[in-house]
Amino acid sequence: MFRSVTKRLSGGVVALLLLSQTALAQDSVSGLGLYFSGALGASVHGDFVGSSDATNGVSGDFDTSGLMRIAVGGQLGSSFRAEAEYSYRSLQYDDTFEFGTGPSVLNSNGGVTVSSLKVNGLYDIPLGATEYVAYVGGGLGVAEVDVDLASDSGAVVNGAYTGLASQVRVGVERGLSNGMSVFADYTFFRVNEQGFNGFNIAGGAVEQAFGPINSHELAVGLRLQF
Numbered sequence: 001m002f003r004s005v006t007k008r009l010s011g012g013v014v015a016l017l018l019l020s021q022t023a024l025a026q027d028s029v030s031g032l033g034l035y036f037s038g039a040l041g042a043s044v045h046g047d048f049v050g051s052s053d054a055t056n057g058v059s060g061d062f063d064t065s066g067l068m069r070i071a072v073g074g075q076l077g078s079s080f081r082a083e084a085e086y087s088y089r090s091l092q093y094d095d096t097f098e099f100g101t102g103p104s105v106l107n108s109n110g111g112v113t114v115s116s117l118k119v120n121g122l123y124d125i126p127l128g129a130t131e132y133v134a135y136v137g138g139g140l141g142v143a144e145v146d147v148d149l150a151s152d153s154g155a156v157v158n159g160a161y162t163g164l165a166s167q168v169r170v171g172v173e174r175g176l177s178n179g180m181s182v183f184a185d186y187t188f189f190r191v192n193e194q195g196f197n198g199f200n201i202a203g204g205a206v207e208q209a210f211g212p213i214n215s216h217e218l219a220v221g222l223r224l225q226f
Contacts, residue, residue: 034074039221041067043089046214062091067217081122085139089114114191114213116143116165131175138168143191164192179225189215
């Protein structure tokens, strides 16, 4: 499912980039065109909560995790940008994690990886006569969430699902030379709650529903315009 959806999104992104080139052909502003960007950062996540059709629920906290993202995009006029973005997060559980409906808290290891593909729209706001540009925007796409958890008691939770991913972003960018610029931004990223089959909890496969993943993210990166 993730591959078929990403293929459709990729087609939409290509169409957006072709549209941006058409807009550029009608725009006399120089220095606009396709670009590539990459960023690294940190992601702070909310609590992880799940439920099932059995008595085994799971809940716990995430540690602050690393973030990587890359994007390719193009200008739509002098202020708007459209881009396709791939991002990856590796979320590690805190030292304790709770299984079942009882009060017992067990030491756990493992984590959750989140791979997402989104289409973003961004609006650039020049900051006076400086080389700094602020930008705001958001994106919508899909995310594949892979959960892998094993506790000291032998209880196991593992599986994967695909959910709707969305984000909003605000940042600032500074132009350098040769079409390069550096940027820093804040992103609120969310994967919606999803129900699915295929999780194995203490040896039994049950239907699961995991709550949304909400992340507050700070990143710095480099953008290269062609």
